[in-house]
Amino acid sequence: MESLSGKTVLITGSTDGLGKLTARRFAARGAFVLLHGRDASKGKTVLDEISKETGDGNLEYYNADLSSLDEVRSIAKSILSRHEKLDILINNAGLGGGPRGNATREVSGDGYELRFAVNYLSHFLLTYALLPIIKAAAPSRIINVSSIGQHPLDFNDLMLEKNYDSFRAYRQSKLAQVMFTIDLANELSGTGVVVNCLHPATLMNTNMVHEFFGSTMSTVENGADALEYVATSAEAAGITGAYFNQKRQSKANGQAYDTVARRKLREITLRLTKLDGPKVIQ
Numbered sequence: 569m570e571s572l573s574g575k576t577v578l579i580t581g582s583t584d585g586l587g588k589l590t591a592r593r594f595a596a597r598g599a600f601v602l603l604h605g606r607d608a609s610k611g612k613t614v615l616d617e618i619s620k621e622t623g624d625g626n627l628e629y630y631n632a633d634l635s636s637l638d639e640v641r642s643i644a645k646s647i648l649s650r651h652e653k654l655d656i657l658i659n660n661a662g663l664g665g666g667p668r669g670n671a672t673r674e675v676s677g678d679g680y681e682l683r684f685a686v687n688y689l690s691h692f693l694l695t696y697a698l699l700p701i702i703k704a705a706a707p708s709r710i711i712n713v714s715s716i717g718q719h720p721l722d723f724n725d726l727m728l729e730k731n732y733d734s735f736r737a738y739r740q741s742k743l744a745q746v747m748f749t750i751d752l753a754n755e756l757s758g759t760g761v762v763v764n765c766l767h768p769a770t771l772m773n774t775n776m777v778h779e780f781f782g783s784t785m786s787t788v789e790n791g792a793d794a795l796e797y798v799a800t801s802a803e804a805a806g807i808t809g810a811y812f813n814q815k816r817q818s819k820a821n822g823q824a825y826d827t828v829a830r831r832k833l834r835e836i837t838l839r840l841t842k843l844d845g846p847k848v849i850q
């Protein structure tokens with residue numbers, strides 16, 4: 569594998585599962601890795617583990633619960649104050665369906681449907697906040713870790729107040745990430761920043777799968793192979809606006825290609841994240 573020495577990478581949700589393994593692999597390849605999690609002591613343990621493996625100091629940990637947009641703004645500010653360029657942003661952190669059978673609708677600190685907020689809104693805000701240093705690093709890459717599990721968004725019930733189901737909530741957030749990928753890739757065309765999303769692997773042996781499905785079909789290594797390919801391979805370097813099913817470019821749910829639906833989602837998202845004025849974080 570090609571060295572990532574000199575590259576700075578941020579991986580959200582790198583305290584466990586796919587994000588943690590990917591952080592470990594990128595650190596082993598020489599990248600400066602910015603870890604992120606929501607539990608500072610778990611974050612410290614992961615940072616210590618990886619620094620022991622690599623033996624260098626090219627690691628930092630940022631703490632933010634992504635269910636709070638203020639916490640997202642706050643880590644973005646810390647990252648911007650310490651780094652002038654970000655070569656690879658991996659929006660990976662995610663909340664799955666939760667314990668199976670749990671029908672209680674959950675909301676974020678900002679009052680939005682929780683999975684929509686954590687999996688999608690927070691990453692939308694984080695990405696725009698970090699865009700100046702991502703553009704400064706061009707050629708650079710943004711990767712949204714989505715899923716093959718995608719459910720069309722109902723704009724009359726986007727926060728699932730009428731028809732709540734935690735797995736539907738998860739799947740609509742994953743499709744929202746695909747829609748964001750396509751729009752952002754169009755917006756950044758010609759800047760040297762490519763934007764792609766992927767389904768890493770099906771039912772990997774991670775916490776979210778154990779909690780909701782109780783059985784697994786693949787390993788976190790399978791998912792990390794696909795993520796590493798989309799994030800660092802020469803083949804994927806010239807591709808933008810794509811949805812990968814593991815390493816293969818593939819078709820997402822039809823709503824992703826509906827320009828009216830994407831515009832609607834974007835308008836709502838800009839309002840919810842307060843990015844509808846100039847796209848600078850306050």
Ligand SMILES: NC(=O)c1ccc[n+]([C@@H]2O[C@H](COP(=O)([O-])OP(=O)(O)OC[C@H]3O[C@@H](n4cnc5c(N)ncnc54)[C@H](OP(=O)(O)O)[C@@H]3O)[C@@H](O)[C@H]2O)c1
Nearest residue numbers: 581583584585586606633634661662715771772774775776
């Ligand atoms: N597992 C699969 O089969 C599968 C399939 C398709 C797509 N994916 C996607 O792959 C990504 C990684 O999932 P995984 O399977 O590795 O899951 P995981 O092992 O449960 O890890 C999820 C990561 O996200 C963090 N996280 C969760 N809620 C958060 C919040 N509110 N604020 C900040 N961080 C939060 C977790 O922190 P803690 O360490 O504190 O829990 C953890 O670091 C997700 O986006 C998921 O949708 C997974």
